Every structure is written in structure tokens, then in C-alpha cells.
Amino acid sequence: MAWSAFRVAIAQFAPKLGDVSANLTRHLEYVNEAQRANAQVVVFPELALTGYQTQDLTLEVARHVSHPDIRRLIEASRHVDVLFSFVEETDDCRFFVTAAYASGGRLVHRHRKLYLPTYGMFDERRYFAPGDHVRTFFAQGGQAGVLICEDAWHLSSPYLLAVQGASVIYVPASSPWRNTMAASDFGSHAFWRQLLQVYAQLCGCFFVFANRVGYEDGVHFYGGSGVMGPDGEWVAEGPASEDAMVVADLDFRMVRRARYTTPLMRDERVRLVLAEMQEALRRRATDETGD
């Protein structure tokens, strides 16, 4: 057995748009608080180091992983693992929406957001380059994976991590509340809850959802962070719309039981998927060059 149980703390708060130094301070405070709560991992929302709609602030809030601000957060992972998200700048001056997992004072894994939405109110691809990999890494809880917000709205993303054996999938998000007027419909909030519940059961793993709160130019981020168990039940749920640190214990025995009871990932026919994807790609290529 890879692990027995560990404790996750989710830092749900409202970053200051464009003020990296103020946000870094908040991060370090939450790292301390998570440590006091005996958590082994503390998870921050998408772009919590910069704010979400960075637009033309991108150029000044971007940080190379060697930047002192990033080094400080990595350094802060000596006693508790830290999953944080920022605008990453590469040596060749590309900008990514990145989530970094640091442990024991070292950078263990980087996930660069794969899907940068440009529909409706979104305009991410205008400023950022998309990541090209979705990989698991070894951390607390054995194999873990990261999907940033929109990544998780694509069916293939959790599938690819589950196939690699992920038992925990972290989802840092900056999800705006929208389409939420109707009495019968909770809009994006309801969609996230359904999505995490179905994914967790299909993949037989934990989902750790870290969504920010606050407002940016009237756009409301609703929070509602929490941990969804492999049985499709919430292990812990944070409040909507307010700062919180949500703490949950992730017990591997739940993964084990779920995967025995409903062995969907065991029965997954990865080679069939691969062959059919190649065929589907070949057919698509006749009229377009999709990737």
C-alpha cells in the first residue's frame, strides 16, 4: 500500500489583483496555519499569487521559477507540501498559468494549464501559452496529478491522470459565478459539484478542489472548495464566498474500497482507447489539423 492517510488544507481566499508581494504574504500565513492544523499538504487556488484577470499586468506579475518570490514558497515547503499557482515565465519568455508542487524545500512538479478558455467572459489564450503535458508525480498520497480549472472541464484530463494511477487529483481554480440567476439552477457552481462527483467515482480517486473567493470588476468567485471522495461523497466542504481554510483527511482505504467495489479503472482498455484515438485523429486530419 502506497500510503495510509494524510491531511490536506485548502486556502480559500481573495488575492489582490497584481499585488504579488501582498499575495505572497497571504500564502506564507496560510502555510503556517496549515502546519498548525497538522496538514501535510496546503493547496492554493489558481493564480492566487497574482489574481485571475491579470490581462496586461501579466508582463509584470510573471515569475521565473528561480525568482526569489517563487524560491520563498518552495522554501516554505520544508514542513508541509505546498501546491501554489502563479504566472510562470520561461527562459524563452513564454507565459503559462502554472501550478507548482513543492515538498521538502524542493520543486517536485509543475503543471502548466492545458486549456486556456477564450469563450464568453474568458480571454486567457490572449496572454498565456498552453501547457503540453498532463503527468502524475509522486507525492503525499502516492501518485498525484494537477488540473487547473478549465483543464478539468475536458473529459480527457482526469482520464489521463487516472490511467497513470493518480489517487489524488488537485484542482486549483478561479471559477467565476455565472448563469446563477434562476431559482432552479446554481450555474457553474452546480456544474463543478456534479463534475467532481462523477469524476471521482469514475476515476476512483480523491479530488481536491481549491477555488478562490472575492470579486474582480464585478465578477464573483464563489469558493466552495472541498475534497470529493472516490465514493462521490464530500469529505469536506468549504463555505461559499468567504475566506476559509478547509481541512480534510484523505484515507487511502477509501480509494481501495472504491476500486474494488467498482473497478472501472482496472477494467479500462487503454490500448483500445489509444487505437481508436489514433483512428479518430486520422479521420479528423482529413479536414483539419487538430491537436
Added chain:
Amino acid sequence: MRPEIEAKLSLNPSLVTSVLTGFLRDEVTKVGFQKVVFGLSGGIDSALTAFLATEALGRDRVHAVLMPYRTSSRSSVEDALKVVEALQIPHTVIDITAPVDAYFAQVDRILGYEASALRRGNRMARERMVTLYDLSAAMNALVLGTSNKTELLLGYGTQFGDMASALNPIGDLYKCQVRQLAAHLGVPQSVLEKAPSADLWADQTDEKELGFTYDEADEILYQWVDLRMSPDEIVSRGYPERLVRGIVERVRRNQYKRRMPIIAKLSGRTIGLDFRYLRDWGT
């Protein structure tokens, strides 16, 4: 209104109230303000804004301003005072008759003819805006907008007049949703029930002037704007063609009122085009 559309436009009032009061608290305080000021006309839109602001900030941090003109209906002032009474909030009455009349006395003489009702109405709306922005500086309070989504889309308002504000909590609510939320929050009955009116001249009502009801507008706008149905598709669903095309054309014609002035592009970074920052930059 068709039942299926009515259901879609029916609000979850406590959820919407929590988002809108959170919006007011957050967007007011993070830019360094503590207070808000708004015009209170006696109509349902400004009454709803007053209720939301009071719930968000508390009665000591809101200030209502009643700005009647000599032809304003008596019931408008009475209804505005009922809102003040219900919320127990501070208010000021500033009669705009003298500055508006002084302006037209001079300008009518210079131009040699009498101003139209439309010009007079626009001037009143802008006088109120000028007053609110002056009180904003005097009271160190942000000006709240009171235009709803229906009138913003239809362009049924005065540019740089009643459409001007620092923050608008109700601009994404259709008129029928304003009514629901106002009823939920306890806006006085006489305000809820009276016919909507800009009250710029005697017996004016919005629906008479527009030529259709707000319910008709909301139903068509929702399908066109929110559901992205084409006007043809809406007509094919059984709505009068004249009405649908009339509303769509109104929205298009008034787009200018919803945007900042356009700037002739010369440089590589032009304000509004490729100089992009949120207003909440740094907050």
C-alpha cells in the same frame, strides 16, 4: 410571459442577494471607500439599490438623495420617503428646479426656440448626475447606479445621466427580476405596484413611451441576449415580428450609450483597445 421563460427568469432571491451585497461590500471597501450615495426616485430600481446597499453596508454607510423637479409627481417623493422610512437611512432632498430652469432660460433665449421634452428630460437626468457626483466628493462616498439590464439594453436612459455611476449592483437583472428581488427584500408595496416611469413629464410611463411592456421586452431580450437565439428564431416561436425587430434594433442603436467614448487609434497601445487592465487593478 410564457411559463418556461418565466421559470428561467425566476430568481433564487437569497442567493442573488448574497452575491450582490458581497459585490457592494467588496468593490466599495477595497478601493478605499466606506460609503455610498445614490439617487432615490420613488421607483422600484433605486428602491432595490437602496435595500441592497443598506443590507450590504449598514444604514450609517449609505446616503439617499431625492432630487425632484417642479413637475415631478408628488407620489414619487412620497414613495422615496417611504423607502427612507422603511430602511431608516439618512437622506437629503435637493430640488433641481432652479439649475434646470436657469439653464433653459438662457439656452432657449440663445437658440431662439424652446427645448423639446426630450432635451429637458436629459438635462434633468444629467443635473441629478452632477449633483450625485458632487455629493460623492462631499461625502467621500461612491455613486451607485440604479439602471437595470432591460433599460441598459434598450438604451432607455440618459448617457452620462442616470446611466452614470461608479458601481451598479442591479445592471444584470431584468426588470421582472428587479420586481422579484424588491418584493423579497421588502420594498414598500406602493413602490412595487406602481407603473414604472422616468417621471420627466406629467403622466409619463415607460411602457407607454416604449410601446411595449417590460415583460414583453424581458421575454424577447432573454431569448436573444442570454439564449443567443436569432431574431428570426424568436419570431418563428410566435412572437410579433415588429416587436422583436423593434427591440433588437433599439439595442443595436443604443450600443454607444453602454461604451466609453471611442478613441482614434494611432499608437501601439491605445486606451480601451490594447491597454488592458481591470478597474480593480491592484486591489
